Amino acid sequence: xxxxxxxxxxxxxxxxxxxxxxxxxxxxxxxxxxxxxxxxxxxxxxxxxxxxxxxxxxxxxxxxxxxxxxxxxxxxxxxxxxxxxxxxxxxxxxxxxxxxxxxxxxxxxxxxxxxxxxxxxxxxxxxxxxxxxxxxxxxxxxxxxxxxxxxxxxxxxxxxxxxxxxxxxxxxxxxxxxxxxxxxxxxxxxxxxxxxxxxxxxxxxxxxxxxxxxxxxxxxxxxxxxxxxxxxxxxxxxxxxxxxxxxxxxxxxxxxxxxxxxxxxxxxxxxxxxxxxxxxxxxxxxxxxxxxxxxxxxxxxxxxxxxxxxxxxxxxxxxxxxxxxxxxxxxxxxxxxxxxxxxxxxxxxxxxxxxxxxxxxxxxxxxxxxxxxxxxxxxxxxxxxxxxxxxxxxxxxxxxxxxxxxxxxxxxxxxxxxxxxxxxxxxx
Amino acid sequence: xxxxxxxxxxxxxxxxxxxxxxxxxxxxxxxxxxxxxxxxxxxxxxxxxxxxxxxxxxxxxxxxxxxxxxxxxxxxxxxxxxxxxxxxxxxxxxxxxxxxxxxxxxxxxxxxxxxxxxxxxxxxxxxxxxxxxxxxxxxxxxxxxxxxxxxxxxxxxxxxxxxxxxxxxxxxxxxxxxxxxxxxxxxxxxxxxxxxxxxxxxxxxxxxxxxxxxxxxxxxxxxxxxxxxxxxxxxxxxxxxxxxxxxxxxxxxxxxxxxxxxxxxxxxxxxxxxxxxxxxxxxxxxxxxxxxxxxxxxxxxxxxxxxxxxxxxxxxxxxxxxxxxxxxxxxxxxxxxxxxxxxxxxxxxxxxxxxxxxxxxxxxxxxxxxxxxxxxxxxxxxxxxxxxxxxxxxxxxxxxxxxxxxxxxxxxxxxxxxxxxxxxxxxx
Numbered sequence: 001x002x003x004x005x006x007x008x009x010x011x012x013x014x015x016x017x018x019x020x021x022x023x024x025x026x027x028x029x030x031x032x033x034x035x036x037x038x039x040x041x042x043x044x045x046x047x048x049x050x051x052x053x054x055x056x057x058x059x060x061x062x063x064x065x066x067x068x069x070x071x072x073x074x075x076x077x078x079x080x081x082x083x084x085x086x087x088x089x090x091x092x093x094x095x096x097x098x099x100x101x102x103x104x105x106x107x108x109x110x111x112x113x114x115x116x117x118x119x120x121x122x123x124x125x126x127x128x129x130x131x132x133x134x135x136x137x138x139x140x141x142x143x144x145x146x147x148x149x150x151x152x153x154x155x156x157x158x159x160x161x162x163x164x165x166x167x168x169x170x171x172x173x174x175x176x177x178x179x180x181x182x183x184x185x186x187x188x189x190x191x192x193x194x195x196x197x198x199x200x201x202x203x204x205x206x207x208x209x210x211x212x213x214x215x216x217x218x219x220x221x222x223x224x225x226x227x228x229x230x231x232x233x234x235x236x237x238x239x240x241x242x243x244x245x246x247x248x249x250x251x252x253x254x255x256x257x258x259x260x261x262x263x264x265x266x267x268x269x270x271x272x273x274x275x276x277x278x279x280x281x282x283x284x285x286x287x288x289x290x291x292x293x294x295x296x297x298x299x300x301x302x303x304x305x306x307x308x309x310x311x312x313x314x315x316x317x318x319x320x321x322x323x324x325x326x327x328x329x330x331x332x333x334x335x336x337x338x339x340x341x342x343x344x345x346x347x348x349x350x351x352x353x354x355x356x357x358x359x360x361x362x363x364x365x366x367x368x369x370x371x372x373x374x375x376x377x378x379x380x381x382x383x384x385x386x387x388x389x390x391x392x393x394x395x396x397x398x399x400x401x402x403x404x405x406x407x408x409x410x411x412x413x414x415x416x417x418x419x420x421x422x423x424x425x426x427x428x
Numbered sequence: 429x430x431x432x433x434x435x436x437x438x439x440x441x442x443x444x445x446x447x448x449x450x451x452x453x454x455x456x457x458x459x460x461x462x463x464x465x466x467x468x469x470x471x472x473x474x475x476x477x478x479x480x481x482x483x484x485x486x487x488x489x490x491x492x493x494x495x496x497x498x499x500x501x502x503x504x505x506x507x508x509x510x511x512x513x514x515x516x517x518x519x520x521x522x523x524x525x526x527x528x529x530x531x532x533x534x535x536x537x538x539x540x541x542x543x544x545x546x547x548x549x550x551x552x553x554x555x556x557x558x559x560x561x562x563x564x565x566x567x568x569x570x571x572x573x574x575x576x577x578x579x580x581x582x583x584x585x586x587x588x589x590x591x592x593x594x595x596x597x598x599x600x601x602x603x604x605x606x607x608x609x610x611x612x613x614x615x616x617x618x619x620x621x622x623x624x625x626x627x628x629x630x631x632x633x634x635x636x637x638x639x640x641x642x643x644x645x646x647x648x649x650x651x652x653x654x655x656x657x658x659x660x661x662x663x664x665x666x667x668x669x670x671x672x673x674x675x676x677x678x679x680x681x682x683x684x685x686x687x688x689x690x691x692x693x694x695x696x697x698x699x700x701x702x703x704x705x706x707x708x709x710x711x712x713x714x715x716x717x718x719x720x721x722x723x724x725x726x727x728x729x730x731x732x733x734x735x736x737x738x739x740x741x742x743x744x745x746x747x748x749x750x751x752x753x754x755x756x757x758x759x760x761x762x763x764x765x766x767x768x769x770x771x772x773x774x775x776x777x778x779x780x781x782x783x784x785x786x787x788x789x790x791x792x793x794x795x796x797x798x799x800x801x802x803x804x805x806x807x808x809x810x811x812x813x814x815x816x817x818x819x820x821x822x823x824x825x826x827x828x829x830x831x832x833x834x835x836x837x838x839x840x841x842x843x844x845x846x847x848x849x850x851x852x853x854x855x856x
Contacts, residue, residue, distance in 0.1 A: 024717075025578065137569035140565075147461050150456070288736065293726060297721075298720065304717075305718065309719075328753070329747065
């Protein structure tokens with residue numbers, strides 16, 4: 001059995017998990033998976049990391065070029081992240097005829113086509129299971145077991161940080177700031193939580209999933225994203241009273257008008273499998289025309305879960321190299337479907353407005369909704385803690401365009417202090 | 429692109445689903461999956477089925493040998509089921525150098541090694557994703573994305589019939605007989621429900637999953653199976669009162685003493701993801717040393733879900749044939765782990781005894797438990813509808829051997845009318 005040589009670029013959280021798995025199970029892979037892997041070179045700009053990981057003499061380098069230019073290396077694992085140096089490492093490795101395994105959601109969501117084209121041009125594998133859902137197998141199933149389906153929808157809870165925060169807010173009544181501080185203290189959120197709480201991380205992931213599910217390239221820039229900063233305990237209490245949970249949902253839907261792709265905090269019915277996904281767990285819910293509903297659940301982040309997916313891909317690439325069948329399944333974006341304009345989408349909405357507590361406010365707002373063609377299903381007015389009043393509205397199905405027009409007019413009313421939370425009631 | 433010719437043996441429920449998917453999406457597979465499939469021959473003993481399916485002239489035959497002996501056919505789909513004619517079709521097709529796709533759990537759980545060895549000897553693929561969990565991708569993920577893990581446990585709700593019945597009993601208070609009659613009326617259960625309600629279907633499925641998860645062959649005959657016939661509404665009410673659900677769980681665990689594999693109705697805590705899997709849905713919950721917890725959920729039966737997995741496998745086999753890399757991942761049972769003796773396993777237990785309502789009964793039974801080393805966590809005695817009494821016992825962790833010895837002695841007591849339900853409280 002030929003030994004397949006592996007180079008690793010990026011010795012952060014996931015990289016150290018990869019080293020750990022290879023140290024523990026590298027020997028098992030010969031008998032269990034039929035591949036003989038050797039991690040021959042590891043690169044990181046920071047030499048301290050090599051010391052911390054106890055790498056053998058001669059394995060560590062600070063220059064990724066030492067891996068890319070080493071003709072004995074078959075597979076390069078890119079774990080730098082981002083779209084700068086990582087892009088060069090990936091493209092240069094592919095150009096050097098090496099298979100590449102990456103966990104880089106930003107790269108695949110932004111430069112996916114370029115990377116896939118380069119892999120195809122050089123006849124090598126590019127595998128990226130770890131880019132979405134950490135250790136959860138989802139890209140593999142979509143490209144293999146589920147490939148006989150026309151996928152109708154993919155809904156994901158793909159950001160563990162925000163799901164942890166929303167779970168704490170829902171189950172224990174925490175407010176947003178407290179939940180964020182706790183997530184930061186427990187290492188689930190960065191000091192700058194923007195990418196998580198504003199939905200950008202989830203947007204990159206749904207771009208990747210939608211591209212595969214609908215056979216049509218969707219990029220990060222294509223995905224409108226809203227985050228969870230405006231969600232209050234009152235919103236969550238209201239959701240629970242009406243049999244819903246609030247989740248940050250990454251949506252990809254095949255519609256007659258094209259692909260509907262977006263990230264939004266949404267109310268989903270509490271009995272739906274996705275509503276029961278709590279804490280840092282992730283889940284991807286898929287609807288296919290033959291398989292029906294399927295859901296994939298697991299740990300969406302963390303060193304070992306992500307490394308599990310990375311090493312799974314390395315073994316896959318190694319099998320292909322041994323058998324001379326690299327690039328067996330490359331880019332599957334064979335179509336060019338249009339993207340929906342989010343303004344055209346229809347949904348029921350949940351809205352919370354802060355208003356002055358005086359007669360006629362409700363009538364004024366209701367009049368604006370009526371004028372813009374937004375029909376109201378229910379309305380509840382209550383005193384808020386600051387002496388003003390809050391009005392919670394649930395609409396019937398309305399086009400986002402009409403809702404936005406109504407909100408603009410409502411915001412201009414003297415008696416409206418602020419528009420609080422606006423949530424879709426997602427029908428899934 | 430070379431056209432890959434497919435023959436289908438068995439035109440029952442799943443076979444008609446396969447024909448449906450190929451008719452709808454066969455053209456898409458060229459662009460989306462890079463394979464050109466042609467269903468050239470279909471066999472069934474019953475010619476009426478060909479008529480019902482509207483097969484083209486010359487496609488249908490009543491003799492599977494017409495497919496096996498046709499050198500132009502690349503892939504044979506076996507959907508006869510069972511271990512008789514199906515085994516011949518599979519082995520003969522492999523011997524003829526054809527890739528085989530099957531949904532046959534009985535065959536793979538009973539003759540898996542023979543079938544896998546034959547595929548390897550002839551250098552062709554044998555794929556069987558549909559044998560477990562219908563359309564749910566689980567065998568693919570275990571052999572690919574999760575292959576870097578040492579799998580510690582696989583717990584499955586893999587029989588939709590019994591899960592439907594238990595869900596109706598739990599949510600709506602039906603008794604066993606009513607739930608079974610309803611499942612039969614809705615087409616979820618056979619006229620003879622033995623294979624489902626006695627856990628035999630689930631036993632075949634966990635044999636397959638355990639073989640893959642633990643890299644060591646487990647057969648149907650290795651799996652002790654208990655079914656759900658004894659479960660009463662009272663058992664379920666008690667489970668719910670204590671924060672549990674009763675599910676028919678197929679268990680595979682890696683233990684220091686070997687593989688623990690069995691099918692048993694069990695009490696599992698209501699907050700566990702498996703406890704929330706209701707109705708005819710299936711789920712497989714996997715614990716790996718790197719991925720942590722992962723769960724795969726979906727429709728475990730039905731024509732199109734199972735056909736989704738079958739056609740996914742056909743596309744996979746076709747990709748391999750086109751690229752000359754068949755048998756890329758064959759048998760992964762590289763080890764020979766012993767099986768645990770179920771009598772050695774320890775667990776907490778739930779027990780319901782029917783006894784005479786007279787003084788001293790509780791003391792007599794408690795004395796026997798004490799004598800056999802089974803420690804009691806709680807006991808509740810209540811009048812039963814028939815004028816006797818029921819005593820529900822929850823034990824602390826005890827070896828099954830000791831529990832069985834205690835039950836034998838208890839059953840022999842004059843004052844004990846019958847032993848009702850015995851359930852493990854599964855710690856997962």
